[in-house]
Amino acid sequence: MKKRIVIGITGASGVVYGLRLLEILHNNPNVETHLIISHSAFNIIDHEMDITIDEINNMADHVHDVGDIAAIINSGSYYFDATVIIPCSMKTLSSIANGYSDNSITRVADVTLKERRTLIIVPRETPLRTRHLMNMTAISQEGGIILPAMPGFYHNPETISDQIDFIVGKILDILKIENNLFKKWKQ
Numbered sequence: 001m002k003k004r005i006v007i008g009i010t011g012a013s014g015v016v017y018g019l020r021l022l023e024i025l026h027n028n029p030n031v032e033t034h035l036i037i038s039h040s041a042f043n044i045i046d047h048e049m050d051i052t053i054d055e056i057n058n059m060a061d062h063v064h065d066v067g068d069i070a071a072i073i074n075s076g077s078y079y080f081d082a083t084v085i086i087p088c089s090m091k092t093l094s095s096i097a098n099g100y101s102d103n104s105i106t107r108v109a110d111v112t113l114k115e116r117r118t119l120i121i122v123p124r125e126t127p128l129r130t131r132h133l134m135n136m137t138a139i140s141q142e143g144g145i146i147l148p149a150m151p152g153f154y155h156n157p158e159t160i161s162d163q164i165d166f167i168v169g170k171i172l173d174i175l176k177i178e179n180n181l182f183k184k185w186k187q
Contacts, residue, residue, distance in 0.1 A: 002032040004080035005175065006073055006112075007060070008105035011040020012087040014124040014149055015048055019056060020168045021086055026059040028177065034073050034080065035060035036104050040089065066103045074107040076115050082175055083112040087124035087149065090132055096121070096144075097135035109144075119144040120171055145174060155183040 005025060009018040025031045035057065037045075042053065057063045064071040072078045085092060085105060092105060101107040112119040121144055125132060136146045147170060151163040162182070169181030 006034045006083040008085040010089040012089040012124040014087040018086040082118035086122040097138040
């Protein structure tokens, strides 16, 4: 059975992380992806990336409208393995932390937590204020994983792509999906 992974891309800088994760999972025959892109993310994609929405959607097995609260992935009775919100805006983070499910991304995160599935949040903001940290703590206390887009350097990155792959590789490690996107410590 394929792993089902939901990917939410929100309106924070760093959409390249979400697109790279989607690209890697698209090329994995053992993974089925469900994609949701927030309205704000469309603007960020247009500003930061040289790719069309159709090209992005074609990398996903299923695409859900952010406004469709009735989407199949928003029901606890529909099984999926994990949700990754990458990048995660502070607005989305706050909504998840406070149980405010006003769109498909925040609702699927809510379902993920209530069903005790893997939720990975990749916040992309700096610096962080106390409320941001408190919201991250609230999600972590419910079992969510906070994986900030903080690059490592022990793998001796040479390019921006190496830094992006480091973060995506860490996500894949948590999802238990084999990868060689970065050199692991002491290898």
